[in-house]
Amino acid sequence: MLGDVHLHHLPRTPWSLIGKRLLGAANLLRGRRKRFQPHLMAMAINRILALRPDQVWLTGDLTTLSTRREFAEARSLIQPLCERIPAVLVPGNHDCYTFLAAWQRRAIHAWGSLVAMPDQAPLMRPIIGPWHLLAIDSCAPRLITSRGRIRPATLDAIGKLVSAAAADRPVRERCLAVLCHYPAVVPGGIAQHWQHRLAGAGPLVDTLTASAGRILMIHGHIHKTWLIRGGEARRVDGRPLTGAVRGLVDLNLGSPTMVGPQHPNGQGFWLVEFFEQAERMPTFEHHQLDETELWQVRRHPEPWADVPGPGTTIETGNRPA
Numbered sequence: 001m002l003g004d005v006h007l008h009h010l011p012r013t014p015w016s017l018i019g020k021r022l023l024g025a026a027n028l029l030r031g032r033r034k035r036f037q038p039h040l041m042a043m044a045i046n047r048i049l050a051l052r053p054d055q056v057w058l059t060g061d062l063t064t065l066s067t068r069r070e071f072a073e074a075r076s077l078i079q080p081l082c083e084r085i086p087a088v089l090v091p092g093n094h095d096c097y098t099f100l101a102a103w104q105r106r107a108i109h110a111w112g113s114l115v116a117m118p119d120q121a122p123l124m125r126p127i128i129g130p131w132h133l134l135a136i137d138s139c140a141p142r143l144i145t146s147r148g149r150i151r152p153a154t155l156d157a158i159g160k161l162v163s164a165a166a167a168d169r170p171v172r173e174r175c176l177a178v179l180c181h182y183p184a185v186v187p188g189g190i191a192q193h194w195q196h197r198l199a200g201a202g203p204l205v206d207t208l209t210a211s212a213g214r215i216l217m218i219h220g221h222i223h224k225t226w227l228i229r230g231g232e233a234r235r236v237d238g239r240p241l242t243g244a245v246r247g248l249v250d251l252n253l254g255s256p257t258m259v260g261p262q263h264p265n266g267q268g269f270w271l272v273e274f275f276e277q278a279e280r281m282p283t284f285e286h287h288q289l290d291e292t293e294l295w296q297v298r299r300h301p302e303p304w305a306d307v308p309g310p311g312t313t314i315e316t317g318n319r320p321a
């Protein structure tokens with residue numbers, strides 16, 4: 001599972017900077033260009049190909065300004081991965097950055113048959129055993145803000161899909177992995193400014209928890225990595241969650257290309273293994289390049305356990321175990 005890639009190119013022509021792109025181009029010049037290093041995505045792809053997972057899931061923001069050039073480069077970058085391993089992708093807000101890019105549906109047309117993705121309707125498919133995948137398009141072009149949204153029709157469709165998948169199953173077999181660019185919950189202390197939030201996050205969580213027994217929310221958008229349980233999560237405005245959130249787990253994939261003092265070679269990617277048996281919970285591995293470009297693999301404690309154990313570093317090196 002891979003989060004925000006943010007390939008970037010400053011537009012060459014002044015008329016390309018009309019509207020919100022002017023703001024985005026200013027951000028690129030202010031330092032975003034240095035913070036996102038595309039070669040780290042190529043290293044992650046090589047590692048993922050060596051690990052040979054059954055599927056690849058991407059949470060969007062492959063581009064920065066939604067230009068045709070960025071989409072073409074993003075497609076070339078992920079092609080070696082997605083033509084070998086079946087991939088599901090949801091768009092990010094930077095993939096529908098302008099009204100023109102959204103109107104031309106670049107975030108849909110750019111990939112052709114390379115990936116499966118939700119279009120107007122959410123995409124739902126079985127994964128293995130009790131687990132289903134629900135992929136949601138949560139993005140809309142905005143003039144100034146980077147807010148996402150869940151349309152009423154999308155929420156209605158999600159409710160129907162989730163309750164149909166849950167029908168005639170005991171609660172422990174209603175297991176749902178939800179792929180959405182925006183977080184619908186956040187850890188305590190990370191309240192999002194309203195300009196960056198998912199509008200409709202609360203109703204989305206309520207709809208999911210009404211039918212599903214175990215829910216794994218998978219997203220990017222905030223360039224940090226975390227794996228938290230429902231009890232540790234808050235609404236995106238920082239207020240406490242209400243309702244049946246015990247079965248909820250939230251995974252932020254972070255950005256494989258963003259460098260910083262804590263992650264000098266990006267925030268890596270996540271390998272999640274799902275199992276056929278309902279009683280066997282998924283395992284979570286975070287693969288991240290250290291400062292010497294060796295892959296560190298950290299196994300996280302099982303998040304649905306009553307008492308989660310400690311996480312462990314299980315491998316350091318460049319050959320997958």
Ligand SMILES: [Fe+2]
Pocket residue numbers: 004061092093094181220221222
């Ligand atoms: Fe984003």
